[in-house]
Amino acid sequence: MFRQPVLIYNPAAGALRRNPERILQRTIAALARGGLVPRLLPTSAPGKATSLAQEAVREGADLVLVLGGDGTVNEVVQGLIHSNVPLGVLPGGTANVLAMELGLGTRSETAARRLAAFEPRPVALGRITGSFGSRYFLLMAGAGLDANIVYEVSAGLKNAVGKLAYWAAGLSRFFKRVEQLDVSVVTNGDDKVHRCGFALVSRVRNYGGDLEIASGASLHDDHFEVVLFEGSNPLRYAWYMLNVAAKRVQHVRGVRVLRANQVEILTEAPVQIDGEYLGRQPVLIEIVPGALHLLLPVKPR
Numbered sequence: 425m426f427r428q429p430v431l432i433y434n435p436a437a438g439a440l441r442r443n444p445e446r447i448l449q450r451t452i453a454a455l456a457r458g459g460l461v462p463r464l465l466p467t468s469a470p471g472k473a474t475s476l477a478q479e480a481v482r483e484g485a486d487l488v489l490v491l492g493g494d495g496t497v498n499e500v501v502q503g504l505i506h507s508n509v510p511l512g513v514l515p516g517g518t519a520n521v522l523a524m525e526l527g528l529g530t531r532s533e534t535a536a537r538r539l540a541a542f543e544p545r546p547v548a549l550g551r552i553t554g555s556f557g558s559r560y561f562l563l564m565a566g567a568g569l570d571a572n573i574v575y576e577v578s579a580g581l582k583n584a585v586g587k588l589a590y591w592a593a594g595l596s597r598f599f600k601r602v603e604q605l606d607v608s609v610v611t612n613g614d615d616k617v618h619r620c621g622f623a624l625v626s627r628v629r630n631y632g633g634d635l636e637i638a639s640g641a642s643l644h645d646d647h648f649e650v651v652l653f654e655g656s657n658p659l660r661y662a663w664y665m666l667n668v669a670a671k672r673v674q675h676v677r678g679v680r681v682l683r684a685n686q687v688e689i690l691t692e693a694p695v696q697i698d699g700e701y702l703g704r705q706p707v708l709i710e711i712v713p714g715a716l717h718l719l720l721p722v723k724p725r
Contacts, residue, residue, distance in 0.1 A: 426487040431462035434492030477503025493517015510544035510717040522722030554707040571620040571694035605691040610715040
């Protein structure tokens with residue numbers, strides 16, 4: 425039983441923005457039925473969730489719940505590194521990749537009920553290092569084409585149409601050749617350099633909330649699943665995405681799938697983590713075992 429839970433929520437997140445008071449009330453009621461009565465901590469600006477999480481830990485919180493999108497979850501993760509205070513996720517954003525990965529669904533009150541049957545367990549995080557310093561991620565890092573799409577997504581369009589904004593940004597690049605990048609992947613101690621137009625370094629199967637690319641990825645493993653898409657012709661990427669939708673992309677020619685604990689983007693390329701654009705630069709991506717405690721479904725006995 426958690427005695428001092430807190431709930432960090434983002435009033436500007438996709439779902440909350442439409443009817444914040446109603447969604448928040450229903451979520452709190454569902455948590456209460458599961459024995460959780462959290463102290464509420466709203467975010468007030470981008471990046472604020474990190475300091476809220478750090479302050480909650482200092483003040484003795486024994487559970488940090490977050491209601492918002494994957495970007496808000498990522499901010500909270502930065503404040504919980506190696507704290508042993510578990511994180512629980514409630515969907516409230518545009519894609520809700522982590523909530524979908526955990527089987528929590530897209531409705532926060534439904535997820536709140538399901539969390540009552542979850543337990544905290546340690547999981548590995550990714551750590552990405554570049555000119556910005558170091559950042560951690562729970563879901564994925566992307567370099568190349570998808571980072572360019574993240575960069576081009578209009579905040580106004582995202583607020584208006586949700587995930588369709590990403591498809592619109594992707595279509596805007598349909599007639600542009602895909603720039604190439606060099607990626608060093610360390611697998612079983614061997615370092616090999618690959619050339620591609622899109623590199624996905626993932627801890628989860630889910631991509632974008634309703635697609636699957638890294639089908640062998642798992643939060644329970646201390647490895648990344650790395651999926652590399654070769655080629656510069658945009659028509660080739662349209663074919664890749666059709667196969668992503670059909671859940672067979674990993675068997676398509678030009679797609680390479682690797683397991684690794686270290687990846688280096690050697691080229692000055694666009695990079696994103698958990699849907700947040702980090703800029704154009706070479707980066708080092710490493711696995712950090714046991715860096716976070718996360719509420720996960722109870723293991724079968």
